Amino acid sequence: LAKTTQPISMDSYEGQEVNITCSHNNIATNDYITWYQQFPSQGPRFIIQGYKTKVTNEVASLFIPADRKSSTLSLPRVSLSDTAVYYCLVGDLMDTGRRALTFGSGTRLQVQP
Amino acid sequence: GAGVSQSPRYKVTKRGQDVALRCDPISGHVSLYWYRQALGQGPEFLTYFNYEAQQDKSGLPNDRFSAERPEGSISTLTIQRTEQRDSAMYRCASSLGRGANEQFFGPGTRLTVL
Numbered sequence: 001l002a003k004t005t006q007p008i009s010m011d012s013y014e015g016q017e018v019n020i021t022c023s024h025n026n027i028a029t030n031d032y033i034t035w036y037q038q039f040p041s042q043g044p045r046f047i048i049q050g051y052k053t054k055v056t057n058e059v060a061s062l063f064i065p066a067d068r069k070s071s072t073l074s075l076p077r078v079s080l081s082d083t084a085v086y087y088c089l090v091g092d093l094m095d096t097g098r099r100a101l102t103f104g105s106g107t108r109l110q111v112q113p
Numbered sequence: 114g115a116g117v118s119q120s121p122r123y124k125v126t127k128r129g130q131d132v133a134l135r136c137d138p139i140s141g142h143v144s145l146y147w148y149r150q151a152l153g154q155g156p157e158f159l160t161y162f163n164y165e166a167q168q169d170k171s172g173l174p175n176d177r178f179s180a181e182r183p184e185g186s187i188s189t190l191t192i193q194r195t196e197q198r199d200s201a202m203y204r205c206a207s208s209l210g211r212g213a214n215e216q217f218f219g220p221g222t223r224l225t226v227l
Contacts, residue, residue, distance in 0.1 A: 042218075042220065043117075043204050043218025043219055043220060044156065044216075045218070046215040046217075087155055101146075101158070101216060102158065103157070104155055105153070105154055106155050
């Protein structure tokens, strides 16, 4: 499983755009990039997933450059409720063996008023 | 619809006792996962099932830990002869199955071993 590296913490203010970058230099051809969000006292929650270029949903955007060695989660106009830990994960969805997610320590985003 | 549920939500036990943690996945979900999460860390994989078959138990710390999912739905994680180092949040997740790109996590069971 590809190892990921992301900042330990980030601070932002309400209304700003937040970009969290994750590096995954050893990503394999079949690997997808997935981001989860975890609020205190809750389980992780799926945010977004992508393979290459750009993916956008109602919550976030995910930018993946051509070499796929990194990815950036973009949260537009954050609010206080976006304060959470964000995990970047890399793995092969179609692998019939170990399908479990490998979490790192994540990025703790603190949004200030 | 109902999400993943876990019980009990909190469990306090004395060292040496056995505990059983229950997970009720989302109806129809083929895959079920157990994770353990220490404070300030991401979830750590323990084991997972497709239907009733345990596919991977490489994350179980030692032979005091076991899990089952006899009918392919509810799962039980059992810890025998608990030790203080077993104290953690135990989380269960489920997904539709192969190719599914999203795991749904339950609220977790906070285990404290005194």
